[in-house]
Amino acid sequence: MITPFTANKTAPLPFAYKYDNQIYDFNPYVSPSGHRRKKQRRNSSMASSDDSDVSSDSDSKPTITLDKMKIDVNFANEVSFFSESSSSDLDSLPDYSDDDFSPFSDVEDGDTTTGSDFSSPDRCDLKSPPLIKGSNINSIIGQVSELVSEPEPEYQPPSIFEVPEIVYRILKIVDVQTTHVPQEVPPVSRNSCTLPKSLSSQQLTSSMSGTLYNCLMVNRLFYQITKEILNEKIIFSNEGHFNKFVDVLEKSLNARILKPKVLVLHKLFTAKQKTWEILKSRIDYSNIEHLELYMCPKLYPQFTTKESTLQLEKLRKLVVTGSRVLDDKFLINLSETCCNLQTLDIRACELVSDYGIYFIGQRCTQLKEINFGRKNRGSLITDLSCSVLIRNNKQLKTVGFAGCHISDKSIWDLAVNCNTTLERLSLNNCPLITNQLIPLILHSDYFERMSVLELRYVSSVTNWKPVIEFKRRQEFRGISMLIEVCDDLNRQMKKQELEMDKCLSKRIFRDIVIWMNELDDGDLPYQTFVEQQLQQQQQQQSVQLK
Amino acid sequence: MEDHSEDDLVNHIALKIGLIGDSQIGKTSLMVKYVEGSFDEDYIQTLGVNFMDKKVTIRNTTITFSIWDLGGQREFISMLPLVSNDAIAILFMFDLTRKSTLNSIKEWYRQVRGFNKTAIPFLVGTKYDKFIDSSYQDQLEITQQAKKFGEAMNAPVIFCSTSHSINVQKIFKIIISRAFDLKLHLDEIVNIGEPILLYKH
Numbered sequence: 001m002i003t004p005f006t007a008n009k010t011a012p013l014p015f016a017y018k019y020d021n022q023i024y025d026f027n028p029y030v031s032p033s034g035h036r037r038k039k040q041r042r043n044s045s046m047a048s049s050d051d052s053d054v055s056s057d058s059d060s061k062p063t064i065t066l067d068k069m070k071i072d073v074n075f076a077n078e079v080s081f082f083s084e085s086s087s088s089d090l091d092s093l094p095d096y097s098d099d100d101f102s103p104f105s106d107v108e109d110g111d112t113t114t115g116s117d118f119s120s121p122d123r124c125d126l127k128s129p130p131l132i133k134g135s136n137i138n139s140i141i142g143q144v145s146e147l148v149s150e151p152e153p154e155y156q157p158p159s160i161f162e163v164p165e166i167v168y169r170i171l172k173i174v175d176v177q178t179t180h181v182p183q184e185v186p187p188v189s190r191n192s193c194t195l196p197k198s199l200s201s202q203q204l205t206s207s208m209s210g211t212l213y214n215c216l217m218v219n220r221l222f223y224q225i226t227k228e229i230l231n232e233k234i235i236f237s238n239e240g241h242f243n244k245f246v247d248v249l250e251k252s253l254n255a256r257i258l259k260p261k262v263l264v265l266h267k268l269f270t271a272k273q274k275t276w277e278i279l280k281s282r283i284d285y286s287n288i289e290h291l292e293l294y295m296c297p298k299l300y301p302q303f304t305t306k307e308s309t310l311q312l313e314k315l316r317k318l319v320v321t322g323s324r325v326l327d328d329k330f331l332i333n334l335s336e337t338c339c340n341l342q343t344l345d346i347r348a349c350e351l352v353s354d355y356g357i358y359f360i361g362q363r364c365t366q367l368k369e370i371n372f373g374r375k376n377r378g379s380l381i382t383d384l385s386c387s388v389l390i391r392n393n394k395q396l397k398t399v400g401f402a403g404c405h406i407s408d409k410s411i412w413d414l415a416v417n418c419n420t421t422l423e424r425l426s427l428n429n430c431p432l433i434t435n436q437l438i439p440l441i442l443h444s445d446y447f448e449r450m451s452v453l454e455l456r457y458v459s460s461v462t463n464w465k466p467v468i469e470f471k472r473r474q475e476f477r478g479i480s481m482l483i484e485v486c487d488d489l490n491r492q493m494k495k496q497e498l499e500m501d502k503c504l505s506k507r508i509f510r511d512i513v514i515w516m517n518e519l520d521d522g523d524l525p526y527q528t529f530v531e532q533q534l535q536q537q538q539q540q541q542s543v544q545l546k
Numbered sequence: 547m548e549d550h551s552e553d554d555l556v557n558h559i560a561l562k563i564g565l566i567g568d569s570q571i572g573k574t575s576l577m578v579k580y581v582e583g584s585f586d587e588d589y590i591q592t593l594g595v596n597f598m599d600k601k602v603t604i605r606n607t608t609i610t611f612s613i614w615d616l617g618g619q620r621e622f623i624s625m626l627p628l629v630s631n632d633a634i635a636i637l638f639m640f641d642l643t644r645k646s647t648l649n650s651i652k653e654w655y656r657q658v659r660g661f662n663k664t665a666i667p668f669l670v671g672t673k674y675d676k677f678i679d680s681s682y683q684d685q686l687e688i689t690q691q692a693k694k695f696g697e698a699m700n701a702p703v704i705f706c707s708t709s710h711s712i713n714v715q716k717i718f719k720i721i722i723s724r725a726f727d728l729k730l731h732l733d734e735i736v737n738i739g740e741p742i743l744l745y746k747h
């Protein structure tokens with residue numbers, strides 16, 4: 001597996017702006033011949049499946065037949081086509097003079113009499129009767145047509161792997177398919193039904209990653225474009241690699257300033273604030289959309305310099321978890337600079353309190369996913385800030401209040417403001433939640449889209465019947481509902497569920513027994529049947545007697 | 547909110563029942579009779595599989611009988627899994643006026659058990675109204691044979707007449723009582739010549 005750092009290590013390739021630019025804006029009709037030929041050779045040797053390339057001249061390509069046909073059929077158009085484009089077109093054709101494979105190379109060398117642009121028609125003379133050279137347009141057409149109809153290798157259109165736009169698309173797809181932001185695997189101890197899925201995706205990630213780095217080594221064009229794509233996403237999950245990357249950034253003073261869209265630092269436990277300062281000097285955050293510092297406890301993500309406040313209008317997703325330095329001041333700054341924030345995940349940032357979240361709730365109105373979950377110091381986050389945030393963000397889908405000291409008030413605010421959007425709600429370890437509100441709002445059928453409800457260690461909830469009924473209703477609607485609870489509560493819930501089922505089946509059976517034992521069920525009783533038969537027989541007999 | 551109250555009140559039960567037996571016995575007729583309450587003398591051969599739902603609502607409970615009927619021709623045996631898989635009861639049906647159809651039950655039973663070992667088997671004789679016109683000797687023979695088969699299969703034995711509505715509803719009541727092990731207050735009919743109703747084993 002190639003790690004992010006090795007990719008950066010390959011950087012010192014010769015960089016000549018003009019040269020590389022030419023490759024990048026490759027145009028088969030204007031590019032100088034020599035350079036192009038080199039590339040084509042490399043290409044044909046790469047594509048070894050193309051037999052024609054190997055057997056004949058390296059410049060021959062199947063498309064040449066198409067050109068020929070066009071000219072053969074549209075003879076009338078040919079004049080204008082060739083007379084207009086001859087100079088430039090022929091210039092751009094491969095120069096045969098230094099081509100060892102060309103069957104005409106000898107002739108070319110010996111041909112000193114014609115120094116005109118139409119040196120190539122002269123070559124045709126060898127195989128066809130000599131034609132009159134000069135001003136007669138017809139003779140030129142003749143010569144040209146002769147030339148074209150010869151099975152001589154000519155202009156080779158670029159392969160799709162030489163068109164930067166196409167290569168860009170290809171590499172973009174490689175990026176989308178193989179670049180994964182590292183994610184935490186849920187702990188195995190949980191008996192969560194989502195576990196197997198996330199495990200399998202993790203395996204997939206490890207087997208596929210690195211493909212983009214291999215693309216760096218294909219050729220210059222691939223290198224250029226891949227690097228551009230790689231620079232959009234800076235993802236590190238290994239401290240060694242990250243430190244080397246920062247070192248390189250620090251040393252290469254005149255390298256380009258990076259403008260990433262994604263910056264993810266995953267579990268860099270020892271990364272120091274100094275490295276962030278270096279990053280800050282080399283990275284332009286104006287394009288950033290997704291910033292993640294997952295379990296990097298010592299990094300304080302600071303974008304603004306003292307002189308200017310940078311507006312991070314594109315930032316949609318901010319994940320800073322397990323930070324020991326993130327504080328309310330950061331959140332206040334954030335609320336001023338990132339008004340379009342949609343995801344805010346500050347789990348286990350225990351310095352954060354109501355003060356910072358209040359500002360976020362006041363100024364950010366686009367939030368869809370929030371997670372303030374924490375283990376310690378839950379009393380710092382209360383209804384004071386959360387209900388303000390909920391009232392200003394009515395599209396919340398995912399809400400994590402695990403361990404926070406919120407009360408039923410915030411839950412009620414959620415029910416009122418985010419009734420139709422809320423999908424996932426975590427209230428693990430919330431000590432102030434009571435048995436009153438959750439059963440009530442679930443019974444009243446709020447949260448019609450909810451699919452995950454976490455209630456671990458919320459021991460105050462004892463009325464499980466509405467919760468179970470809600471779960472069944474959701475499943476009836478086609479939403480597979482997951483209610484995450486701890487073992488103790490799970491036992492309670494299971495017990496309640498069993499009792500409900502018993503009660504239900506009792507009712508059902510009572511109904512069925514009534515139905516089963518109804519006397520008049522539509523069947524003809526045997527007695528009646530026999531009587532009918534007898535009557536019929538008597539009738540028949542009486543008819544016969546008459 | 548509506549969902550809620552409805553869901554609270556109405557309990558749903560769904561049962562799948564398969565009808566198996568030789569051709570021209572009246573499997574489709576029985577199904578149509580039970581679901582729609584109508585009877586048609588004309589014979590229409592079942593090509594493959596027929597399927598109908600019968601909903602019975604009692605107070606707060608709705609029972610849905612999903613009735614699957616397999617064409618009696620041998621070529622449809624490939625569709626047997628469709629009918630027998632997941633079925634809670636299989637009705638092995640024969641024509642009371644044709645002894646051969648009773649004898650085929652053995653083979654049908656063997657085939658069905660290959661796919662579904664848990665379904666409750668039922669032995670159902672049809673066309674009881676025609677059966678009573680046959681000779682006493684024939685009636686005796688058929689009835690005794692059917693009882694023997696029923697014992698061997700541990701299956702209730704029921705004679706019915708679709709055209710005269712004899713024992714049609716009873717079949718499905720007995721299915722329910724067997725499926726949920728519920729007490730059914732219904733007298734058995736055991737005498738030869740009468741529409742046999744044997745279900746208390």
